[in-house]
Amino acid sequence: xxxxxxxxxxxxxxxxxxxxxxxxxxxxxxxxxxxxxxxxxxxxxxxxxxxxxxxxxxxxxxxxxxxxxxxxxxxxxxxxxxxxxxxxxxxxxxxxxxxxxxxxxxxxxxxxxxxxxxxxxxxxxxxxxxxxxxxxxxxxxxxxxxxxxxxxxxxxxxxxxxxxxxxxxxxxxxxxxxxxxxxxxxxxxxxxxxxxxxxxxxxxxxxxxxxxxxxxxxxxxxxxxxxxxxxxxxxxxxxxxxxxxxxxxxxxxxxxxxxxxxxxxxxxxxxxxxxxxxxxxxxxxxxxxxxxxxxxxxxxxxxxxxxxxxxxxxxxxxxxxxxxxxxxxxxxxxxxxxxxxxxxxxxxxxxxxxxxxxxxxxxxxxxxxxxxxxxxxxxxxxxxxxxxxxxxxx
Amino acid sequence: xxxxxxxxxxxxxxxxxxxxxxxxxxxxxxxxxxxxxxxxxxxxxxxxxxxxxxxxxxxxxxxxxxxxxxxxxxxxxxxxxxxxxxxxxxxxxxxxxxxxxxxxxxxxxxxxxxxxxxxxxxxxxxxxxxxxxxxxxxxxxxxxxxxxxxxxxxxxxxxxxxxxxxxxxxxxxxxxxxxxxxxxxxxxxxxxxxxxxxxxxxxxxxxxxxxxxxxxxxxxxxxxxxxxxxxxxxxxxxxxxxxxxxxxxxxxxxxxxxxxxxxxxxxxxxxxxxxxxxxxxxxxxxxxxxxxxxxxxxxxxxxxxxxxxxxxxxxxxxxxxxxxxxxxxxxxxxxxxxxxxxxxxxxxxxxxxxxxx
Numbered sequence: 001x002x003x004x005x006x007x008x009x010x011x012x013x014x015x016x017x018x019x020x021x022x023x024x025x026x027x028x029x030x031x032x033x034x035x036x037x038x039x040x041x042x043x044x045x046x047x048x049x050x051x052x053x054x055x056x057x058x059x060x061x062x063x064x065x066x067x068x069x070x071x072x073x074x075x076x077x078x079x080x081x082x083x084x085x086x087x088x089x090x091x092x093x094x095x096x097x098x099x100x101x102x103x104x105x106x107x108x109x110x111x112x113x114x115x116x117x118x119x120x121x122x123x124x125x126x127x128x129x130x131x132x133x134x135x136x137x138x139x140x141x142x143x144x145x146x147x148x149x150x151x152x153x154x155x156x157x158x159x160x161x162x163x164x165x166x167x168x169x170x171x172x173x174x175x176x177x178x179x180x181x182x183x184x185x186x187x188x189x190x191x192x193x194x195x196x197x198x199x200x201x202x203x204x205x206x207x208x209x210x211x212x213x214x215x216x217x218x219x220x221x222x223x224x225x226x227x228x229x230x231x232x233x234x235x236x237x238x239x240x241x242x243x244x245x246x247x248x249x250x251x252x253x254x255x256x257x258x259x260x261x262x263x264x265x266x267x268x269x270x271x272x273x274x275x276x277x278x279x280x281x282x283x284x285x286x287x288x289x290x291x292x293x294x295x296x297x298x299x300x301x302x303x304x305x306x307x308x309x310x311x312x313x314x315x316x317x318x319x320x321x322x323x324x325x326x327x328x329x330x331x332x333x334x335x336x337x338x339x340x341x342x343x344x345x346x347x348x349x350x351x352x353x354x355x356x357x358x359x360x361x362x363x364x365x366x367x368x369x370x371x372x373x374x375x376x377x378x379x380x381x382x383x384x385x386x387x388x389x390x391x392x393x394x
Numbered sequence: 395x396x397x398x399x400x401x402x403x404x405x406x407x408x409x410x411x412x413x414x415x416x417x418x419x420x421x422x423x424x425x426x427x428x429x430x431x432x433x434x435x436x437x438x439x440x441x442x443x444x445x446x447x448x449x450x451x452x453x454x455x456x457x458x459x460x461x462x463x464x465x466x467x468x469x470x471x472x473x474x475x476x477x478x479x480x481x482x483x484x485x486x487x488x489x490x491x492x493x494x495x496x497x498x499x500x501x502x503x504x505x506x507x508x509x510x511x512x513x514x515x516x517x518x519x520x521x522x523x524x525x526x527x528x529x530x531x532x533x534x535x536x537x538x539x540x541x542x543x544x545x546x547x548x549x550x551x552x553x554x555x556x557x558x559x560x561x562x563x564x565x566x567x568x569x570x571x572x573x574x575x576x577x578x579x580x581x582x583x584x585x586x587x588x589x590x591x592x593x594x595x596x597x598x599x600x601x602x603x604x605x606x607x608x609x610x611x612x613x614x615x616x617x618x619x620x621x622x623x624x625x626x627x628x629x630x631x632x633x634x635x636x637x638x639x640x641x642x643x644x645x646x647x648x649x650x651x652x653x654x655x656x657x658x659x660x661x662x663x664x665x666x667x668x669x670x671x672x673x674x675x676x677x678x679x680x681x682x683x684x685x686x687x688x689x690x691x692x693x694x695x696x697x698x699x700x701x702x703x704x705x706x707x708x709x710x711x712x713x714x715x716x717x718x719x720x721x722x723x724x725x726x727x728x729x730x731x732x733x734x735x736x737x738x739x740x741x742x743x744x745x746x747x748x749x750x751x
Contacts (some may be wrong), residue, residue, distance in 0.1 A: 002695075050607040143481045220528075251746075251748060254748055255747060255748070255749075258749075258751070261750070261751035262751055263750070263751055266743070266748070266750050266751060267736075267739070269748060270690075270739040270740075270742060270743055270748060271690075271739065273742065273746070273748060274687055274690040274691050274739065274742065275663075275691070277667075277687050278663045278664075278666060278667045278687060278691045279663060281398065281661045281666035281667055281669075281670050282662060282665075282666040284395060284398060284666070285398035285399065285665070285666040285669065288397070288398055288399050289399065292399070297662075301659040301662050301663075303656070304659055305659060305663065340471050364652070367648075367651070367655040367656065368648070368651070368652075368655075369532075370655035370658055370659065371645075371651035371652065371654055371655040372651075374655075375631045375651070375654055375655065375658060376635070377631065377634065377635060377643075377645040377646060377649030377651045377654065378629070378635070378642070378645055379646070380645075380646070380648070383644075394625060
């Protein structure tokens with residue numbers, strides 16, 4: 001196993017061979033990937049060294065101190081957080097070689113074509129069809145929705161129905177879809193905030209070669225679990241300093257603007273401050289468990305907690321602003337490059353955070369998951385388990 | 395960043411305490427004891443102290459203790475909370491012991507650490523660190539007056555009594571009149587301490603000793619509250635898997651299981667807050683904020699968990715025979731003990747500079 005000292009030595013070697021000050025950004029990132037210092041827990045040859053994930057912090061600290069460029073991970077959150085671990089787990093050697101390097105460097109941005117207008121919480125009921133032409137390409141038709149970054153993406157992870165005659169979970173296959181295919185039509189989907197952070201994606205006779213299938217035919221649901229588990233880790237697992245989340249801006253306003261204070265708001269602010277601090281500690285505890293290789297069930301709850309907190313805190317913040325709370329910064333339709341929940345004004349935060357209890361699994365579904373998988377309570381009665389997808393009510 | 399996990403030694407300690415309490419503090423026994431002449435379980439206390447040396451965890455080895463930290467004490471309190479064990483651990487081994495550590499009284503420390511004597515700080519249970527407390531008169535070389543709401547005073551051998559001259563006095567319980575009060579929490583009964591020309595030995599300044607004792611009490615109470623909440627959740631989940639209505643286990647109904655999932659989430663959060671407070675007390679870093687956060691969070695969570703447990707048990711939960719009421723009573727009393735959540739939030743307002751209007 002490669003230890004921290006060895007990682008420091010290899011990082012120093014990388015910096016010596018490719019001084020950040022005189023090296024092109026992309027050249028540096030590629031060299032970093034090839035040195036196995038991109039994500040150290042990945043295998044050798046795929047940007048890693050097969051060592052402990054917790055040791056990545058050693059490399060990151062050294063590189064940051066040396067002023068090295070990073071891969072701007074926020075631009076490719078879905079690629080790094082969801083597509084990459086899924087490709088790593090289920091991809092062929094050729095797929096891993098082809099996709100992981102430009103994904104990590106940010107040369108190729110990824111998006112996720114999972115949700116559909118008719119398949120939200122019941123994602124496995126999805127209706128986008130992929131039909132194979134003999135032994136050749138797959139031809140895909142359907143509509144996907146809530147696709148962030150689709151307009152910037154070069155590739156998508158896609159799940160589609162390949163067999164409508166079997167129960168819903170069994171008839172899905174996982175693909176890597178070329179977003180430049182002429183049959184892919186990306187249309188902005190305007191949200192209640194005024195902007196279009198997401199898209200609708202219409203797929204019309206999109207041709208996908210079988211070499212871009214990930215996992216076995218009919219195994220798409222299983223493959224997608226890897227993606228979805230990583231999504232919830234990514235949403236709930238950000239490391240925060242005290243007052244690092246939404247409680248930060250409202251606390252700052254409270255301190256700077258005594259004229260806005262009321263007794264009622266004070267009580268509510270203190271209560272939320274405590275809850276935000278405790279949620280932060282819970283996240284820290286989860287990370288300490290992960291670092292020891294003992295993942296706890298706490299992760300399932302983190303997203304639930306942050307969704308509610310973000311909504312309550314931003315709601316309080318709008319009220320705190322009084323007359324200004326009656327205003328909004330800008331309703332102009334735009335397509336933001338990055339999603340920043342804490343960015344912009346209180347009104348934006350209030351509206352955007354409404355999505356926190358919907359995206360990546362609604363809070364209601366997550367409560368079911370906690371109740372059934374963590375507490376072991378009986379699951380909901382299922383009427384769709386043994387019915388062919390084509391015969392389900394819709 | 396504080397260490398929020400449990401070490402292997404802490405887990406071993408937990409399981410030893412749990413085994414001991416399984417032998418001593420079964421629910422029917424605890425319920426029966428509450429209406430007897432001896433609401434405290436002194437046999438369990440003897441096993442915890444004589445047998446395991448747990449009364450001396452906070453006392454350095456040189457002073458006759460175990461030289462452990464608040465982290466281990468917190469684990470013991472989690473287990474005592476899970477069993478709503480009627481033993482004076484929080485009051486004697488934490489609060490009175492912390493006061494004695496502050497005034498540096500070696501004799502009493504050694505006696506309390508060994509479990510040979512039980513101590514109680516004669517301050518009402520609802521008082522938070524920094525809050526006002528009752529004092530007795532020091533007059534003509536003896537003590538006069540009354541202090542109400544003193545938890546576990548009925549079994550105390552020595553009372554640590556703040557007086558109006560600013561001193562903290564050790565009073566032999568045999569020299570005082572200790573009158574039990576009918577208490578909401580059946581497993582941590584209160585008593586009135588009356589002194590009438592009672593002799594006391596001056597230990598030192600009361601104010602810093604009381605403050606330190608109550609702060610540690612509040613911070614570690616969060617671990618007891620965690621134990622209470624954890625037990626009622628576990629027991630309610632177990633019961634709802636077993637209880638059938640409408641030809642199904644009622645735990646399968648979303649209206650019920652979502653409520654349990656919510657309690658689970660709160661308990662998970664409370665565990666982080668309680669570990670953080672225990673770790674802060676043991677390292678001395680960020681103690682005031684960690685304790686205030688833990689208490690402001692713990693009290694409503696433990697009460698909510700117990701209230702949900704009662705509602706989800708429904709009829710059986712309303713009976714004297716079922717132990718849920720012991721936990722509800724403990725949780726509700728704990729929500730007042732060493733300062734309410736609101737008092738701790740007010741303290742935070744100063745500590746983190748979120749001032750009142």
